[in-house]
Amino acid sequence: MCPMNKTGTRQAPKLRGDLPGLFCGRDLESCGIPRGRLKAMLRRGEVARIGRGLYRRCDASPSELETVAAVAKRIPRAIVCLLTALHVHGIGTQVPRKVWIAIDRKAFLPKASGLPVKIVRFSRTLLRYSIDTREVLGVPVRLTSPARTVVDCFRYRKKIGLDVALEALRDTLGSRKATVAELARVAQVCRMRTVMSPYLESMIS
Secondary structure (H helix, E strand, O other), rough: OOOOOOOOOOOOOOOOOOOOOEHHHHHHHHHHOOOHHHHHHHHHOEEEEEEEEEEEEEOOOOOOOOOHHHHHHOOOOEEEHHHHHHHHOOOOOOOOOEEEEEEEOOOOOOOOOOOOOEEEEOOOOOOOOOOOEEEEEEEEEEOOOOHHHHHHHHHHHHHOHHHHHHHHHHHHHHHHOOHHHHHHHHHHOOOOHHHHHHHHHHHHH
């Protein structure tokens, strides 16, 4: 926790600008800061520990997606997906308690070290298809695009609920985060065209 100043607000001493808002020990070295300085930085309130081996600069802008960034930092090959991707894109009303991520079907389960994650498995091809990157607290977060997220909600409708998938579809089209043509194209690649076609047709009729 960052210390308080006399006005009751958090004070955050300035750090090197190239140190990301969320970082681990190896990031210190890449920025030319000896790891031995970490204890002093914690003591002075320059950084705060948010998890095992993960730290946040106290002068970094607060973000409700801090946990998402922490998971992306700890498991960089993971793809943020499904309910968490909906939340990041501002689609629907889902506020998941866990960070939904996808990993390769053949990959070992990653060590999340207490971070709240929900893991699903994608094929290698779908781990690369229609993926966006967004920076959160200086951490590149890879996540499914709006259209891909909606299609995945239909793919995993038995796990998350058809009502969630339909809400995501309505909101995505209503907010113009994706077009019918884009959704149909992604559904074709993900082999969901037959499942989604009746719902897409009802939305535009």
